[in-house]
Amino acid sequence: MPGNSLFKAAAASTLSVTLACLLSGCAPGSAVQATASRPQAAGPFATIAQIAEVDARFQSYNVEMVEVTGGRFWAPYGGPADEVYRMRGPADLTDTKLRALARALGPVYMRVSGTWANSTYIPAEGETLAEPPEGFNQVLTREQWRGVVDFSRAVEAQIVTSFPVSPGARDAEGVWRTQQAQRLLDLTREAGGQIAAAEFYNEPNASMVGGLPKGYDASDYARDFAIFDKWVRKAAPQMIVLGPGSVGEGALASAPVNGVSGLIRSQDMLAANPGRLDAVSYHFYGEVSQRCGARRGTSAQKAEALSPEWLDLTLREHDYYAGLRDRFEPGDPMWVTETAQAACGGSPWAASFLDSFRYVNQLGLLAQKGVKVVMHNTLAASDYALIDGDTLVPRPNYWVAVLWRRVMGTGVLAPPETSAEDLRLYAHCLAGAPGGVGLVAINLGDEARTVPTGTPTQVWTLQAASLDSGAVTVNGHSPGLAEDGTLTGLNPISSGDTIAVPGKTIVFAALPEAGNSACLKGPA
Template sequence: MHANFTLRARCLYLAALPLTAFLFSPSSAQAPARDLRATIDPARLPLVGTIDPRFQSYNIEMVEVTGGAFWKPYGSHVAAKPDPANAQLGVDSSQFEYRPPIDLANARLRLLARALGPAYVRVSGTWANSVYFAASDSSPVKAPDGFKGVLTRQQWRGVIAFAKATNSKIVTSFAISPGTRDSRGSWTPDEARRWLAYTRAIGGTITAAEFMNEPSIAGISGAPKGYDAAAYGRDFQSFRAFAKREAPGMLILGPGSATETPEPWGMPPGIPGSIPSPRLLASGGADIDAFSYHHYGAASVRCAASHMPQTTLDDALSEQWLGRTSETQAYYAALRDRYAPGRPIWMTEGADAACGGNPWAGSFIDSFRYLDQLGRLAKAHVQVVMHNTLAAGSYSLLDPDDFSPKANYWAALLWHRLMGTTVLDAGIPLQPGLHVYAHCQPDHPGGVTLLVINTHAAREVSISFPGRRWRYTLSAPVTPSTGAKLNGQSLKLGANNRLPPISGIIERSHNSTFAPRTISFLAFPEAGAPACSPH
C-alpha cells in the first residue's frame, strides 16, 4: 500500500499491548455462558468450489529487496535516514527510516517461508513503480533520471534463489515512472524487456504480473504528472502486447487497485491523481487473465493526520471490522463481472491496515481477522490471497529484525497444514461472535477440517459432531507478546530453527466447546465426505 501519510501519535502504541493483554486475560472475562449451540456433520457438507494450491501467499516489498525508506517501527527512537528518492507527495519523511536490503538467503527466513509453500511471493509495492533494473553487474550508485531506486542484478538473483528454495512462484509489477517513457510520454517496454531477459537467462520465471502497482492512486504512485485513464489504457495495451509476445506464459493481473468501496472506510476519492477502477477497466485495462485488487480495512495510526480512515483496537473483533473483507470483495467482484466476466479473482495485497499496520497488527488479536479473511475469501471463490508482508512492517508474519514468527505466522501455518483447496459450506451462517468455515483436509481423502472462530468476550460455543476428531486451538499468550499458544502450549522455534510439533488433541465426545476469543481447527480425517473423496 502507498506510503503517503503521517503519524498522529506514538503514544497510542504504549497503550496497545497492555490492552491486548486485558482483552484476552481469563481474569477479565465474565463466567462463560454456553448459550450458543450448533450441530455439524462433516460428511454431509456440500461443495462450494476450489481455490489455487498457492491460495495462501505473501508479499515482499520491492523496497525490502533494494533497500530504502520504509515505515519506522512504533516506539523507535533511531534517527530516521529517509531516502528522498522514495518520498511521495505529502509524506512526512521522519516517519520512515532506512531499511537495508533483506537477506533472502537467511536460513531461518527460508525455512519458515518454505513451511508455507507452495505459495506465490509478490515482489512489488509502490516502490516497484519507479525502480530501475541495473543493466549490468556494476550497478549505478544513483538511480537514473526518471527513476527513484535501483534493483541490482545480485538482488534479483537473490529473489529467484529464494523463490526456488521456498517452493514459491514470483509475482511482480513493472516500472511505469517517467524513466520508462518516450518523448510523447508513452510507456515503452525497454526496461521490462531487459528485466525479463535477465530473469530467463539465470533460470528464473515471473509467473504473474500486474502492469503497475495500484493504478487507482497513480498520482501518488510514481506515474507522470497528469496521468489519467486514457493514458493507462494506452499503456496497458502496450504492456499486454509486449508481455504476450515476450513472456507468453506470464499471467496478466489487473488492475490491482487499492481498497475502493463506497463505504466510508474505503480509499477516499480525493487522493491526488486518483483514477477509479471502472475507468481503468473501460479504457482498455480489462484484457486480463485474472482480476486483482488490494484490501485494507483501514489505514494505520501513522496515517491519521492525513485523515485516512481509521480503526481501533476495541473494534478488532467486531463484526463490522471483520465484514469489511467481504464488502471490498463484493465491490471488486461486481467490477469483474462487468468488465472481465469469468476471470478468477486474486487479492494481491492486504493486511490489518495500510501504512505499515497498526501497533497491534503483530499480536494474536489480528489472527482473528487474518484467518477469518482467508475463510471468507475462499468461500467467495477468491483464488489467491497475498498477505502484506512476510517480514517487514508491523503487519509482517515474521519479525523484521530476527525473522522470528509472530502470531499470524502460526495462524498461517495451521491453515496451510489443515485447510485444503476444496472449499465446503459449513452449514452455519456467519453470526455475531461465531464464524465457521470448512475445507477438505489436505492429504486425507474424504477428510474435512473445520475452522471455528469464537470472538465472544465471555461466551463459550458448543457444537455437536459425530465421530472422533483432532483439535488445534490457538489462543493468546498469558503476557503481552507477538506469540500464540496451541492447545495451551506456547509456540516457539526449537534449536536450529526447528518448528515445534503441530499436534492435535483427540476428541471423541459428541460435543466440543470453544472458549471465548479462541480460534480452533478441527480435523476429521475419517469423515468420509463425498465432496472430499477421489472420483
C-alpha cells in the first residue's frame, strides 16, 4: 500500500510522527521507522473480534469500455430534458494528473467493461477499419488497449474485463466463438500486461439490452459459457473467472432491469454450469438516475439519501446473490464488480458530499459480509465518478476512497457498538500497523456524537459547507494535488482518547496503540 509499506512496529516516541507521515501520503523513504515492541491492549477496540478478510484491492473502480473507445455515454445534466446519452471522445489515459490521482488509490482492480464491451470489435494487427464490422457497434483500436495496459501499470491496477458476445462474435448458428476474446488476451500480453480476472460478458441477465442476439435465453448462455470456460482453462488458467455479473435481481419489483422482456435469471445460468466460477460477481444500483427515470417510472430520490432504507439496500442485493452462491458455487468469494449511487450515470447529487455517506456505508457493510472486492463506477466519467472527467477535480467520494485506502486494512472487525441510531461505525485492522485499529464513523444526524477509544487516536474529519457541495475539507483544510503528484491537505490531528463526530460528517480514525489481538498477525 503506497505510503504504508515502511510502517513495521510502533515505538511510543516515534509512533505519532510515523503514522501521520504514512497516512498523509509521505514519499517512500521519508517516514520515520519505529522499532519498539507492539503496543499493549488498550481501550474498547482491543478485544473486538475479526469477522472477515477483504482483498488488498478491496476498494477498486471501473473505467468503462466506452470511455476507452469513445462513444455514447450518459449525458451531463443541464441538456435537453429527454437527453439520456451524449457522444464523447476517448479518455486521455496518458494525462499526468489523472494518473497521479489514480495512483493514490492503488493497488486496485480496474474493470474495463460495461454494456458497450459486449459489442466492441478488436482488430487484428495491421487491420484498418472505417467502421465496425457487421455484428459489432464500435471498435477498440489496438493502440487504445495498449494505453489501458500502460495506464494500469502506471497506477498499480490489475485489469478486469469481459469479452465481446454480440452477433459479430458468433458463427452462422449463433454460437459464441473465442477469436475476439483470444485477440484481446494476446494483445494484453503483447503490451506487457495481463488480465487478472474477467466476467464472460457484461450483465448477462439483461442480455436484451446488452447487444446479444434476439431471443437469447438461459440455454444459449449455458452453451456459450461452457465454451468460454473451456477456453479460459486452456488459454488463461491464471485468470480469475467471475460470474455471472448480473444486476438488479435482489428485488425485481424495484430493480433497474424490472419489466424488460427477455430477462435471464442468474439462478438458471448458474444451475446450468455449477462449480465453474472462481468468484461470484454481481452489480448493484439501488435505483436508476433521473436520466432513465422517465422510462422506468421511478428514480433515486434525494430526500432518501441518508435514510436507513436507502443505505441498506446493498444488503438486499448481497443476500440474494450470496444465496445463489451457496447453492451453486459454495465456498466461492464474492465480488461486486460494478456499483454506484444510481444506474444511468448517477443522480445530480452523486457528485456531492451527500453521496459519500452511502459510499462509506456500502464499503463497511459489504466488508462485514466478507465481500472481497467492490468496484466503484466510475473512476472519471459521469456524475457518479470519483473524479470529474472534464476538469479532473476530485469529488468528495475520491477523498473518502483515499482515506479508506490509508486507514482501513484488510482485516474486518465485528460491528462496534454505537451510542445512537444515526451514528454508524465500521472497524478494520489499521493498515500497516500490527495491533492497530482503523475506524470510520458516519453521523447521519444533526447532533454531534462522540466515540470513546481509550487510546491515543488520530482523526480525519470530512465536512462540507452543505451536503450538496462538491468539495470537502479534511480537518478544516481543502485537500488537493501538488505539482509533484502528491496529495496535500490530508494531515491527521490528535484527538486524545475520544473521537468527536459532528453532525452530518464522516470521520476516519487511526488507533495505532489499540493492541487488538486479531490485528497482531502483521500488516493488514
